Amino acid sequence: MTEIVTAGILVIGDEILSGRTKDKNIGFIAEYLTNLGIDLKEVRIVADDEDDIVAALNAVRERYDYVFTTGGIGPTHDDITADSVAKAFGVGIDHHPSVVARFKERFGDALNEARLRMARIPDGAELIESATILAPGFKLGNVVVMAGVPSIMQAMMDIIAPKLRTGRRMLSDSVRADAKEGDIGSPLREIAAAHPDTSIGSYPFIDDDGKPNTNVVVRSRDQDKLAAAMADVKAMLATLHGSKNPVQ
C-alpha cells in the first residue's frame, strides 16, 4: 500500500478567467483528493475554447492518473466540454439513450434542443448521475467530467469517489509557531534535511493581534516519520521561545 496516485484538475470557463465568478471548486476537490489518498499535482484553468480545452486536457491526462474537470456541461452554446473531451480522446459523441429517456420523462414538452445538449456524452463514457442531478457528468478513461456549479460538482465527487483507485494518504500535522517566518527559516531547513520522507512547509499569516505569525505544516505518508519531524519542530520552537520569550 505504498502506491502514489496522482491527479490534475482542469477548470473550464471564461467567467473564472474574467474574474466575474470566483472559483470554489479547486479548493474543495484538492481537499477531497488529499483525504482520499490522491495527490493533486497540478491545476489548470482555461477558457471556453475547444482548442485550449483539448490541448490542456491531453497534456494533463497523460501526466497524471486522473483528471477532474469542472464546468461547461450545461445547455448553452458556450458549454463545449463534452465535445472537447470527445475530440481530445478521438472518440465520437452522441445523445446518450438513457439520458434522453430520463430527460423525456422529466421535461416532457419542455425538452428542447438546448436541454438535449446536456445528453451528449462521448462514446464509451460512464455516466455520473443521480436522481437530483439534472445534467449528468461522466468518466471517460482517466478523465472525470463534472459540473461547474459547486453543489452539483460536490454531489458528483461523492458518486465517483468510491470508484477511484487511491494510494497511501498524505498525512499532515500543523503547529502555530508564534514566531516570524524569518526567525524559524534556518532551523526549519535543518529539520527538513534531517527528515527526508517528510515535507515541511511554513505559512506566514497576520494573527488576531496584528502580529506576523507562522503556521508550520509537516506532511508525510508515514505516521511515525511525521511524528518524529513534528517533535523536532516543536522542540525547536520551545528552544526559540525559551531563550527569546521566557515569560510566554
Add this chain to the structure above:
Amino acid sequence: MTEIVTAGILVIGDEILSGRTKDKNIGFIAEYLTNLGIDLKEVRIVADDEDDIVAALNAVRERYDYVFTTGGIGPTHDDITADSVAKAFGVGIDHHPSVVARFKERFGDALNEARLRMARIPDGAELIESATILAPGFKLGNVVVMAGVPSIMQAMMDIIAPKLRTGRRMLSDSVRADAKEGDIGSPLREIAAAHPDTSIGSYPFIDDDGKPNTNVVVRSRDQDKLAAAMADVKAMLATLHGSKNPVQ
C-alpha cells in the same frame, strides 16, 4: 487602441494543491486584469518543485504577454520561486545589494540566513517594493513575481500595474434571466450567432427562493455591439416571460 494584451497566472504552492490553503489570489488578479484591459487566458497551479515551476513558467511566458506568479518568495527552504524563475530564464541570481542594505537597516542583528534568502533576486529583474513590503517581488522580462499572502500580493499589483502595457478593455453587462438555463439556451445561441464580436455566457444559479435561475453575461470590447447584443437578450427574455408567465 484595438490591441489585445494577454496574460497567464502561475500559482506556486503545495499548500494550495493539498487543499489546506484556499487560493484567494486568482480571482483577485483575474478581476484586476480585466479592469486594466489585459485578457487572462490561462491559470496554472503547481507544487513547490523546481522542475514543475520552470516547465510551467516557460510554457506560459512564451504564450502570453505577461505572466503573474504568486507564492514561494518567503524566507524558508520551500520558497524556491526566485531561483526557479532565474533558472527558467537562464540567468544568474544573487543577493540584491539594495535589498540587503534595506534588510540590514530593518532587521539589524535579526538579519539571518533565512531572511537573506528573500533578498535573492534574478539578474536583470526590476524590484517591486515599498516601505510596507518586507520581501520584494520583482519583474523579469514579462514575468511578474509576487507574494502569496493576499494583502501583500495586492499591494504589489498596485505598484506594478501602472507599468504594464494594456489593451482595449473587455466590457461586460449582465442580466438576471428569471428563467431556467435550459429554456433560454436555444435563443441565446441564435443571439450569439447574430452578434459575432460579442461573447455571451449563461451562468445557472439557485436563487433565494430555491428556484433555478440564470445570469446572462454579454462581453465585447465595443460598447455599441455590447449594447445591441444585450438589447436582443432582453427582448428575448421579455418575449419568454410575456408568453409563459403573463402574470409576472
